[in-house]
Amino acid sequence: SQQGEEDPQALSIQEGENATMNCSYKTSINNLQWYRQNSGRGLVHLILIRSNEREKHSGRLRVTLDTSKKSSSLLITASRAADTASYFCATVRGGSQGNLIFGKGTKLSVKP
Amino acid sequence: SQTIHQWPATLVQPVGSPLSLECTVEGTSNPNLYWYRQAAGRGLQLLFYSVGIGQISSEVPQNLSASRPQDRQFILSSKKLLLSDSGFYLCAWSQGVLNEKLFFGSGTQLSVL
Numbered sequence: 001s002q003q004g005e006e007d008p009q010a011l012s013i014q015e016g017e018n019a020t021m022n023c024s025y026k027t028s029i030n031n032l033q034w035y036r037q038n039s040g041r042g043l044v045h046l047i048l049i050r051s052n053e054r055e056k057h058s059g060r061l062r063v064t065l066d067t068s069k070k071s072s073s074l075l076i077t078a079s080r081a082a083d084t085a086s087y088f089c090a091t092v093r094g095g096s097q098g099n100l101i102f103g104k105g106t107k108l109s110v111k112p
Numbered sequence: 113s114q115t116i117h118q119w120p121a122t123l124v125q126p127v128g129s130p131l132s133l134e135c136t137v138e139g140t141s142n143p144n145l146y147w148y149r150q151a152a153g154r155g156l157q158l159l160f161y162s163v164g165i166g167q168i169s170s171e172v173p174q175n176l177s178a179s180r181p182q183d184r185q186f187i188l189s190s191k192k193l194l195l196s197d198s199g200f201y202l203c204a205w206s207q208g209v210l211n212e213k214l215f216f217g218s219g220t221q222l223s224v225l
C-alpha cells in the first residue's frame with residue numbers, strides 16, 4: 001500500500017527561486033529518505049533523516065521531519081536548471097525490517 | 113569507489129519470450145541487492161531483494177524471478193513475458209542496514225509487445 005505521498009505532483013519555478021516539496025506518510029517510520037531521478041535514469045540518494053531528527057542539511061538541500069504530523073519537506077534553495085528532475089520520498093515502517101516504500105514523486109521543472 | 117552496472121538499457125521483447133536482466137556491483141562486498149519496477153509516472157515497486165548469495169526475497173507475486181549466483185551479481189528473469197511486464201526496471205544496492213541509502217543502476221526500459 002502507498003506509504004509516502006509527495007505534494008505537489010508537479011512544480012515549475014524560475015532559476016534562483018526556492019523549491020519546496022512535501023511528503024506525507026501513514027505509519028510510524030524508522031527513517032525517511034529523499035531521492036532524485038533525472039528522466040529515464042536511475043535514482044540518486046539525496047538525504048536520509050531518522051525518526052529522532054527534525055532537520056537535516058546537505059548543501060542547498062534542507063529536509064525537515066515532523067513525526068507528529070507524519071510529514072517531511074524537502075527544500076532546494078537557489079534552484080538551478082540542473083535541479084530539474086523528479087523527487088521521491090521513501091520510508092521504511094518503524095519496528096520492522098520492512099521494505100523501502102517510494103511515493104509517486106514530485107516533478108520539478110526549473111526554468112533558466 | 114563503488115559502481116553498479118545494469119544492462120541492457122533498452123529491450124523490446126515479444127509476449128511469451130524469456131527475459132534476463134543482469135546487474136553487477138563493483139567495489140564492495142556482500143551488498144544488499146534490489147530489483148524495482150517503475151511504471152510510467154509512478155513510484156517504484158520493490159520486486160525482489162537479496163541479503164546474500166542464494167538468498168532471495170520476493171515481495172510481489174508475479175511472472176518474474178530473481179537469482180544471485182555470485183556476491184555482486186543479481187539477475188532478473190522470466191520464462192514467458194506478459195504485456196504487463198513492460199516497465200522501467202531498476203537494480204540497486206546498499207551496504208549494511210537493509211533499505212538505507214540505496215544506489216541505483218541506470219535502469220532498463222523493457223517493452224513487451
